[in-house]
Amino acid sequence: MRDLEKRYGRTVAVDRLSFTVRPGMVTGFLGPNGAGKSTTMRMMLDLDHPTGGQVRIDGVRYRDLRRPLTKVGALLEAKSTHAGRRAYDHLLWLAQTNGIPASRVSSVLELVGLGGVGRRRAKALSLGMAQRLGIAAALLGDPPVLLLDEPVNGLDPEGVHWIRGLLRGLAAEGRTVFVSSHLMSEMSLTADHLVVIDRGRLLADVSLADFVASHGSLEAGFLSLTAGGGAR
Ligand SMILES: Nc1ncnc2c1ncn2[C@@H]1O[C@H](COP(=O)(O)OP(=O)(O)OP(=O)(O)O)[C@@H](O)[C@H]1O
Known part of the structure; x- marks a missing residue:
């Protein structure tokens, strides 16, 4: 940047910031x-x-x-998961709208330790699980x-x-x-x-x-x- x-x-939130992330x-x-x-x-x-x-x-x-x-895979602080959607379906929707194979969904759920709770709805996930789901979404596209x-x-x-x-x-x-x-x-x-x-x-x-x-x-x-x- x-x-x-x-x-x-009048608030300057970011003030002429220059750096490169390697x-x-x-x-x-x-x-x-x-x-x-x-x-x-x-x-x-x-x-x-x-x-x-x-x-x-x-x-x-x-x-x-x-x-x-x-x-680019991103995890922001705001929760972006629809409360009523199942964890698996949330990732599947992201995959399908981004040209990512559906098989990747189970892989990233396993990767973040949520293999057993893919069918659980987002609102029923603990804070830690929700955070892992956000990380799974960030990793879904295997981004560099x-x-x-x-x-x-x-x-x-x-x-x-x-x-x-x-x-x-x-x-x-x-x-x-x-x-x-x-x-x-x-x-x-x-x-x-x-x-x-x-x-x-x-x-x-x-x-x-x-x-x-x-x-x-x-x-x-x-x-x-x-x-x-x-x-x-
Ligand atoms: N939508 C907004 N409208 C007005 N001011 C904002 C808005 N978003 C951020 N700010 C202001 O910009 C500054 C930077 O906020 P920002 O949330 O980027 O900081 P942060 O480093 O992420 O803080 P934290 O560690 O508390 O999350 C703060 O003064 C904040 O009040």
Whole structure:
């Protein structure tokens, strides 16, 4: 993305943000509440329109991607599953509207540990299961790029451990994995690279190893970079 900007009236949610997310690693996207992470991710997916600058995925705007689920898998914070729809049917509908073989639905349900609950309706899924279903949807098209907004939200310790392994494995396969989180300890175990923002501005775009070497720990560095923000 280059000089990406989003204003809501007088609020500058994203302020001329420029960085590149690279393949073959997990990039952690960090920032305090209200820093502009979700807004940035929505713009990457063309769900929100920038008031300035641009964002491209492999040189292409998201809206110009053919069969986008096969290029970019995304998990956003908002629940996007129809409450009355069965987990399997939700994924089947996504697959069918994106030219993805139906056989892939059972594979991704197994992959995220929901093999036994495909017939359950979305409203009957626990928060952790709903989060796994969202991850299954992101993986459905076997995309080379994954954008995940707070994927460990609602997951228990076993789930957190599982997603760490999943993200590391996806990166090891050469995929681009971009993941936002508030959890510094988790990011220090998952990320290879960090992009830190506050008030919509870029504060750091650095490897985890370099960040930790210069600040002592991820948490210490994050707190010193974003100091003075207070509650927002
Ligand atoms: N639709 C909107 N209308 C007006 N202001 C908005 C809108 N969406 C976001 N904002 C504002 O933009 C700023 C960035 O919000 P955003 O949700 O992107 O931050 P975030 O880093 O994802 O925060 P959190 O970690 O709390 O989810 C905030 O000041 C927020 O109030």
